[in-house]
Amino acid sequence: MEQVLQQFRDSIASATAAGTALRIRGGGTKDWYGQALDGHILDTRAYAGIVAYDPTELVITARAGTPLSEIEAALAQHNQMLAFEPPRYGAASTIGGIVAAGLSGPRRQAVGAVRDFVLGAVLMDAKGEVLHFGGQVMKNVAGYDVSRLLAGSLGTLGLILEVSLKVLPKPFAETTLRFDMNKAEAIERLNNWGGQPLPLSASAWHGGVLIVRLSGAEAALRSAVQKMGGEEETQADMFWEGLRNQDNDYFAAITGPTALWRLSLPSTAVPLTLHGEHLVEWGGAQRWLRTEIDADSIRAAAEQAGGHATLFRGGDKGIGVFHPLAPAVAKIHRHLKNAFDPSGIFNPGRMYTGF
Secondary structure, eight states, X not given: OHHHHHHHHHHHHHHHHHTOOEEEESSOTTTTSXXXXXXXXXXXXXXXXXXXXXXXXXXXEEETTSBHHHHHHHHHTTTEEOTTOOOOOSXXXXXXXXHHHTOOOTTHHHHOOGGGGEEEEEEEOXXXXXXXXXXXXXXXXXXXXXXXHTTTOTTSSOEEEEEEEEOEEOOSEEEEXXXXXXXXXXXXHHHHHHTSSOOEEEEEEETTEEEEEEEEOHHXXXXXXXXXXXXXXXXXXXXXXXXHHTOSHHHHTOOTTOEEEEEEOOTTOOOOOOSSEEEEEGXXXXXXXXXOSOHHHHHHHHHHTTOEEEEEEESOGGGOSSOOOOHHHHHHHHHHHHHHOTTOOBSTTSSSTTO
């Protein structure tokens, strides 16, 4: 693998000398995410393979170019999983891209986001130096937690070479319930359930139907079903896979002028009166909006509700994919970019114009 690392160093040195951009890319399954792509492709897939996996310690370490499918297969042999259920978006998805994108699936409401599972990372900076952050245990961080900072950075801080992730055992049992109710009722019900000792692991509302998943011991599930009511969802696996991978009917209908917005809101926020097709996840904290209305109206409504909005897919990226940063926060972002990538060669403008 040292030869691959040297190729990375050569690419970085050439880009720095020429003042050109490098576009860090794994399988390319998330090329649509973020602002417009720029720069010569630096393909990470040659730097692949599981470095270490100790099922008893619940930790896996893998190189950035390792396919997600390879990692999931290794974990499945020991009945374990990446609990944050990263969207796959295709067979070519890599673990480096999963961390760089920072996207989580349905189980995020119960277990946490990608960054909560990152224990350590190895990064190549703009000088071609290999930097190590964190480690392979939960209590290993003294000072600023750089490894978790990389989650969601979209490759703008450097080339992620390796990541160590906490894994969890798969649940003993799962069941999925279905309820007919409107959006306001669903959000109220989810928040009510969220305050009770119920084994909720995922939820989704769309089109007058609320679907919830329960995970845990069989006795806990039986007790929860008796308390919550509802009907059993007979096609649960298909439903949750479609939601996780965003290839169900709702997400597939992003065509023409229609845009998909991701709204991050307090779970208790009342339903937003924005025209379009709504889908609610994460106990009310993540709300999708498929619409053609203008960005200013969407972002104003999200801010008023105490959250923010991301132009997730489709639409006009010229208005800015990610919610505008407050001046103080933007200053922190620029300082981080300058510290890690003073030449500005790594995925410039992928998150925000100017860095």
